[in-house]
Amino acid sequence: MNTAVLFHTGFNDGECNRLMFEGMKExxxxxxxxxxxxxxxxxxxxxxxxxFTFSGYKVKVEYAFSCHDENEAEAESxxxxxxxxxxQGLEEQGYTMEKICRA
Numbered sequence: 001m002n003t004a005v006l007f008h009t010g011f012n013d014g015e016c017n018r019l020m021f022e023g024m025k026e027x028x029x030x031x032x033x034x035x036x037x038x039x040x041x042x043x044x045x046x047x048x049x050x051x052f053t054f055s056g057y058k059v060k061v062e063y064a065f066s067c068h069d070e071n072e073a074e075a076e077s078x079x080x081x082x083x084x085x086x087x088q089g090l091e092e093q094g095y096t097m098e099k100i101c102r103a
Contacts, residue, residue: 001072011024039085051063063103065082
């Protein structure tokens with residue numbers, strides 16, 4: 001199942017933030033990638049690379065999620081459960097999970 005997760009990075013509009021944000025993109029990718037990789041259940045069920053796309057101060061992460069559930073609804077529910085396991089840690093770093101959907 002192809003999955004997309006949209007995060008707000010915690011930056012607000014403003015010229016200073018825009019300039020600083022460009023330099024922070026690499027760190028943002030590493031922070032989010034690290035959270036995905038550290039969660040054993042989530043990382044074991046991701047069957048593709050994590051693809052990061054920035055739009056404004058948001059970043060979309062797309063990946064393929066595969067598990068042994070019998071139908072797509074169960075797989076989607078399990079995928080969402082796994083994402084909830086990393087939500088708090090990312091929020092503590094300033095990243096808000098805004099949307100989870102199929103890609």
